Amino acid sequence: MTTKSTPPRSRLDPEAVPRRDWLGLSSLWTMGAALLFGTIGMLKLPKAAVLASPSKKFRIALPETLALGEAFIPPGRAVAVFRDAEGVHAVSTICTHLGCVVKPNPDGFECPCHGSRFKADGEVTRGPAPQPLPWLKVSVSGGLVTIDEGATVPAGTKVQA
Numbered sequence: 001m002t003t004k005s006t007p008p009r010s011r012l013d014p015e016a017v018p019r020r021d022w023l024g025l026s027s028l029w030t031m032g033a034a035l036l037f038g039t040i041g042m043l044k045l046p047k048a049a050v051l052a053s054p055s056k057k058f059r060i061a062l063p064e065t066l067a068l069g070e071a072f073i074p075p076g077r078a079v080a081v082f083r084d085a086e087g088v089h090a091v092s093t094i095c096t097h098l099g100c101v102v103k104p105n106p107d108g109f110e111c112p113c114h115g116s117r118f119k120a121d122g123e124v125t126r127g128p129a130p131q132p133l134p135w136l137k138v139s140v141s142g143g144l145v146t147i148d149e150g151a152t153v154p155a156g157t158k159v160q161a
């Protein structure tokens with residue numbers, strides 16, 4: 001009687017990995033790779049760019065030549081500053097309809113977008129603007145006028161220069 005025996009396996013001929021083990025190993029490797037790349041991705045995420053908003057206060061010197069009751073619009077600002085016998089005041093030049101910047105005209109302001117008109121004190125004389133132009137908080141010290149575009153005051157509030 002002859003018995004058939006399997007020859008011993010060579011080190012150069014490793015035992016084949018069963019399919020179930022191969023699937024289990026590959027899923028472990030996939031999960032490990034996903035965790036690794038996910039962690040790297042989270043570490044490389046951009047940091048939150050929370051920037052302080054610029055101050056809405058600014059300081060100007062009114063031109064010496066500014067006539068009483070004439071609007072002075074500081075460059076780059078949406079504000080009209082007036083000086084008259086009662087003091088200094090500032091009116092926002094942001095239209096209360098949809099936010100366009102109004103332009104001064106001989107009667108006050110006119111909005112180039114939809115034609116609203118305002119008196120120099122901000123009162124609406126022609127729509128569609130629903131509200132008057134807001135007056136802004138003003139303070140005067142050392143000959144300089146500080147205007148806070150973020151703070152409104154009741155219309156008619158003037159500060160002595």
Ligand code: FES
Pocket residue numbers: 095096097098099100111112113114115116127128129
């Ligand atoms: S935005 Fe000024 S009238 Fe519409």
